[in-house]
Each structure stands twice: as C-alpha cells, then as structure tokens.
Amino acid sequence: MHKLPYISPSQYKHLSRHVLLCLCVLTISSCNIVKRVKTGEHLITHNTILEDSVVVTNERINNIIAQKTNSGMRKFLGFPLKLHIYNLARPNIDSILEAQILSDSTKVKRRIALLSEKQFDKFLKSRRDFNAWLKRTGEAPVLYDEDKTIKTAKNLRKYYYTKGWFNNDVTFEVNKDSNKLAQVVYKVNKKQPYMLDSLRPVISSPAIDSMYPKFIARTLLKKGEQFDEQNYESERSRINTYLRNAGFYYFGQDYIRFEMDTINTNHKVHTDLIIGNRIIRGDDSTVTRPFKVYKIKEVNLYTDDNFNNRFSAITDSTTYKDINLYSKDELKFRPKALTDAVFINKGEIYSDLARSRTARYLNDLQMFRYPNIDFVENEEDSTLTANIFLEPKKKYALSFDSDINQSNIQSIGFSFSSGLKIRNVFRGAETLEITGIAAIGASKSRSSTSTSFFDINEFGGNIRLTIPRLFSPFNTEKIIPKYMSPSTAINLSATSQQNIGLDKQSISGIFSYNWFPSNTVTNTLELFNINFVKNLNTDNYFGVYSNSFARLNAIARGIGYIDTEGTLSDSSLSNPYAPADTFISEVLSENTSLTSSDDDYVLVNNIQERKERLTENNLIFSTSFDYTKDKRKNIFDNDFSVFKWRVELAGNLMSNISNIAGLSKNSDGNYEIFGVAFSQYIKTEIDYIKYVDLGRKNVFAFRSYAGIAIPYGNSNSIPFAESFFAGGPNDNRAWTAYNLGPGSSKSTNEFNEANFKLHLSAEQRFSLFGAFQGAVFVDAGNIWNVLDNVTEDAATLSNLSSLKDIAIGSGMGIRYDFDFFVLRFDVGFKTHDPAQDVGNRWFRDYNFRNAVYNIGINYPF
Helix, strand or coil, rough: CCCCCCHHHHHHHHHHHHHHHHHHHEEEEEEEECCCCCCCCCCCEEEEEECCCECCCHHHHHCCCCCCCCCCCCCCCCCCCCHHHHCCCCCCCHHHHHHHHHCCCHHHHHHHHHHCCCHHHHHHHHHHHHHHHHHCCCCCCCCCCHHHHHHHHHHHHHHHHHHHCCCCCEEEEEEECCCCCEEEEEEEECCCCCCCEEEEEEEEHHHHHHHHHHHCCCCCCCCCCCCCHHHHHHHHHHHHHHCCCCCCCCCCHEEEEEEECCCCCEEEEEECCCCCCEEEEEHHHHHHCCCCCCEEEEEEEECCCCCCCCCCCCCCCEEEEECCCCCCCCCCHHHHHHHCCCCCCCCCEEEEEHHHHHHHHHHHHCEEEEEEEEEEEEEEEEEEEEEEEEECCEEEEEEEEEECCCCCEEEEEEEEEEEEECCCCCCCCEEEEEEEEEEEEEEEECCCCCCCCCCCEEEEEEEEECCCCCCCCCCCCCCCCHHCCCCCEEEEEEEEEEECCCCCEEEEEEEEECCCCCEEEEEEEEEEEEEEECCHHHHHHHHHHHHHHHHHHHHHHCCCCCCCCCCCCCCCCCCCCHHHHHHHHHCCCCCCCCCCCCCHHHHHHHHHHHHHHCCCCCEEEEEEEEEEEEECCCCCCCCCCCEEEEEEEHHHHHHHHHHHHHHCCCCCCCCEEECCCEEEEEEEEEEEEEEEECCCEEEEEEEEEEEEEEEEECCCCCCCCHCCCCCCCCCCCCCCCCCCCCCCCCCCCCCCCCCCCEEEEEEEEEEECCCCCEEEEEECCCCCCCCCCCHHHEEECHHHHHHHCCCCEEEEEHHHEEHHHHHHHEEEEEECCCCCCCCEECCCCCCCCCCCEEEECCCCC
C-alpha cells in the first residue's frame, strides 16, 4: 500500500483557500459567457457525436463538426478565456464615448484644458484601439447555426461512407435552455459494413499487364477486410510509385481508376482495377499509345551552368563511369566526386527513386544551388537522355558573429567569432571550415581593485573538414551504400581560458562518419574522439568552490582548529589555498580531534575526493555511436516521436596498448600518457520524446531520459565534462541548473554532478490568445553516483529503494511564438524535494517565494 504525501494543517488550509478562490472566480466568470448573446440566440457549449450510442472521442471524427464551440469551453473547468476577453469589449464604443464624454461640451472643455486637445484625441483613440484589441484578441461567441449543423450531419454521412458503412444514417438533436445555451448531439447509426471481395485487373498496356502479378502481390486491398476509401487512394499511390520506378517514365497516378460494384452483392465490394493507355495530346489531336519501359541512353552532367554563361560554349569535358561531364570553364571537380552523387546509370531503366536520390545527394554536397535534372526522350530508340545542370556556389564564404552575455562567474562578457568556409578545397567536393573565437569579460569577484576590468578571456580555434563519402581504406559500399549520403568529418579544436574557474586549456580531435539509412534515421559513428583538458590554476579551487571552503571553515572552527572568528587563512576568501589544503591533510591523517567515524571527517574526505576529481587533468580517447530516429515531418507537425540512443567507450585502446607495451603504472595504479592518467569508462544515454496532437492547438508532450557512465580499468570516476547534472530550464524546472542532487544529499556545492541520471517530463501546451501560449508541466528525476569512488550514502544509488529520492517539480508557463522561435517563461515549484527529511518532502516550499523562474528559447524538449 502506498502512503499518501503528508500535508500539514497549515499547508492544507493555504492550499484550500487557493482552490476555493479559483472555483469562485471560475463560477462567477461562467455566469457571464452569454453577455453578448442576443435574445433568441444560443451559445453552443458542447458538441457530442454518438456512434451507435457510444460517445466518439476520436479527434479525426470530431474535427468534422463544422461549428466548433469557443476555445476552452470544455477545458480548464469550462473557462473559455478568449470568449471572456471578447466580452470585455464594448460593441458600441463610439456611442458610449459620445454619451459619456463627447455629448457634454463642458466635460470636453474641462478634459482638453487638463490634457490638451492633442492628448484628448489620443485618449479617445486609445479607448477605441483597446476595445478593438479586445475583439481581435478574444473570440466572438459561437452561436447555434442550423445550416452548419445540417452540413455537419452530411459530412458525417460522407465520412462513415468512406469507411465502408454505405447505408449509415445520421440524425441530430439540439438541446436549448433558458440561459441562452445550447448543446448539439449527433447520432450515427452505422449499420452493416461492406467488405472487400474480388479484385479484377483491366489493363490496356501489355508491358504493364505483364508486371501485374509482381506489383499486386503487396496490394493494400485485401479480400475480407472492410472497405476503406483511403486504402484505395494509398493503393493508387503505391502502384504509381512501383511503375514509375520500373521504367514507365510517362506514367502518372491519373491513369489508375477503380470501379466498384455493390449491387445485390450481400454487402460485398467487387473492384475493377483499370489502368488505361498513355494519352498524348497535340495541338489539335489526341493519340492513345500503350505505355512502354524507357532506358537511360546517356547521362550528361553540366558542372557550371548558370544564367550568365548560358550562351557560352563547352570548353572542358570528360567521361567517368559512363557519365559525361561538361564545363564551360576548366573542370574544377574531380569526376569521381560528382559521379558518386549520381544514381542515374547508363543502360538502366528509368527510376523516380534514382532521380530523387541524385537530387538529394547533390544537395547534401552543399556545393551547388538548386540542382536541376531533366530527361529528354530519344524517339528513334525509345530511350532517355538525363541532363543534370549544376550551378556552383561561391568557393569562399566569410561569416562574423558577436554576442553579449552574463553568467554566474562574470558580470558582463563580450564574444567575437569569425569563420571562413572553403568549398571544394581538394577538388573532391570537400568543405573546409576555419573558425576562431575570442571572448573577454569582467568577473564578479575580483580580488584586487587594480586588476583590469576585463580580467576574463578565452581564445580558441576550430578546423573542420567534411568529406562527402566515407574516408576509409576499405570498401564500405555494401555496408553503407552511397544512397545513404555517407560523409566523413575531421574536426580539430583548441581553446584557452584564463580567470574562468580553474582556468584551462583543451585540445580535441574527432574523426567521425555520418549516414542516413532512411528519411527518419540518422547514424553517427565517432571512430576517434580525443580530448585533452589541462587545468592551469588548480590553486584557485576553493576560490571557485567557495561553499566547500565555507564548510571546511565551519568544521575547523567547530573542533577548535581555528578560533570562532577566524578563517583558515589570514588572507581574503579568494586566496585561502594552502591553509585549506593543510587542514584537509591534517584531518585525513587524523592529526586533529576528528576520527574516521566522525561525520565531519567523512565530509572533509568527500570534499577532498571531489577536489581531486575536479582539478585533475583529463585525457579522453573514446569511440561512440549515435542513433536517432526522428518521425517529425516538418516544424508544424505536433504528432510524432523522437528516439535517441548513444553509447560511448573510452580508454580501451589506450589500456590495451599500455598493457601490451608493458608500461608502468603510477602510484594510484593507473597508466599514464604524457603524464596524464587517461579516462576509461562506458557511457550510454537513451532519450525518447513523444508529442500527441489533441487538436485546436493543444499538444501533450512527454520526455523520458536515462543515462549512465561507469568507470573501470584505468579510472574510478567520470570526468566532470562527461558527468550528468539536473535542474535548469530544460530539465527539472523547479531547481536551477546543477542545484539538484545527487540523491537526497543536502549538497550546497556550486556544481552538483554524478554519473547516473533519470528524468521524466510531461507537459500540456495550449493556446491562450494571439501568439501567446500556455503550459502546465510536471518534471521528475535526479542524479546519483553509482559504481564509482563516491561513498556518501545519500548521493549513491544503492538499490531500487533509492528511487524514493526522485525529485518532482511542477509548474506552469507562458510562451510567445515569434514564428521562427518561441520565447518561454516557466515557473517551477518544488513538489517533492528529496533534500528534505523523509516525511516532510511533499509541498514543503510550494509557493512563489521559493519557486524557480526560468526564461528560455524554444520548448524544453
């Protein structure tokens, strides 16, 4: 039996007041919804469709209703917000202004004397404009219209007819009351459905008729299944696609017809599949010819076609793999780089699939503008010549960007970046991108007034080479064929930061493959990913992590190591380095009054373990694989799913080499490369997002995420950059970033991280008015340490019982849609806080004073 969360009497009373107040407001407001409904008219409050006496909840069927109710009429306790906004507007604003102000000359003179005539005119205009804004933003009451109700009944009959209930019957009832409200009930009697029976081909062209057994084998019109008009449309599309890929260049979907017989068939449907001959229309005549298969006679590739040189002669040409390449200037591409992007082959039959793959691959090269593929018929031998026209983009492209930012370590910062893109750099359609970044900023905690204002700086550079094929000594065509648009990316980067935390320098290199098995799936294999991070100013650790230093001070005072008014150092907080380290060493050597069984000793040990992990240099040599399946069709699609999976292995190659080479280990028992112990771990992440379109701009969005990184071999912990954190505007919004967890620990660290994470989010999004949207959400999750060197019980996941420490946040948000991005404001409340004592975790700080306010761009998932 599950225990209900404990709510104290004061919390219950406080919550009850809020609920009662909301109910009163909604009740009073609901009485006013017919404010603008005239006598004899009725506001529609609900539409119901009964299918054989059962209420229909299917959104597709309910969308058939021609006359919808006002937005929100059946949602959020029946509060139609847009209707109420509209009702606030005065239908006769000009008459009101005339009666209240303009008709009284004394009042007009007095106001003009007070405001001036110009300001008085602006006042009147503002009243009219605000009234117009209320009407425009709100929603006029939806009044019952019998014509629209009759139209809905007809549309319902048509819909159920298309689904096989040919003899269906639809009636409706309208229930009106004395409060000017109306409800409409549509009653559908489906009756007996019609089932598919025989399918008979009537095909005029012998070439198509000979292929009938092949393309009908996967027909969607199955005998014994209920009639569905959509299956007939899908079957037409399927047959058309098959024949267009089988060489019938002039074939089109309009040549396919279905004729159905249902007379005296005992509710059976007999279907004739009719495919006619090709119709050739001339200026004043029409000729009918059988369809025939076309083969490709030639493939011509024009590499520098544009409007300016359209009349210029060809000066350079070559033939490679039966493809003719032509150029009006010197040919700038190696032939193989372009022919690899062409799937139209000489001697093969025409195929729409080959044409679309060629167009997509040429676009993916990012070398050309709008590739154009044209086919010309050779009447003498019934073949086609494929002409591919390419217009190259400029070889060089320069970009520049700047930004102003603020963070928890700097009061203001300026960053500048510049990039150079070079296309076709090695004549193989490769792209070379060179970017540089420079940033300066002012820190929030400068220790000296003489320090330069811009005491934070960061410089870096990046070089990226993209090769439009798999760069490999092996033939990978059979494993990853070229229609999957494979590419290789080689990326080198280096950055240097000073006075940012511990200061660091980092160098990284990535060699990766990318390919697309289908329109929805993306695969990325990072064959080599090398990352070296060197911390330059580790002595500043307690200057950055001041909370840890404060706890050490408190312990030192508590045991009399220093006096109650002093600190571990006579210097300021920004320079407490050696004394703090000395104190840690003294405690762990048991040269103070603390022993290993004391809680304060354990806390000091945990601080030291964390300090060692966050200040050590990192060398990561990893291989990873990413799989993404994104079913979203376009940016307007609100009914889709996204699945992501990533697995990463680090340090195995280095460990095997070190073992084979017989390298010696350091004092911690780890191998080192260039004086740095390389990291060894396995890391995997699973991310699933689901959107459900509820209609009328209402969307339910759900996200689940799990990630774990397990150190082994040469490591007993995970590098900070590879660990997980919780909280923030895109995570659990009731906590700020890095402020949640690990587990139930009452950590006050500036950055809380761990090597295992669970996260769940559910969000209901709905339209408010205009471009404004609302949301209510629940976020749940936490981070824990598992199978590493962290020993604190509260921070580790020991068994399934540790899942009681999942943090739950709930809240609401408002968003403004700018079309190209969404500005988001969310308020998160701590609903279940695992940092509190058991039994006192639910709704402990559930109020606006302890809420977390998040501002973000676009949706959190």
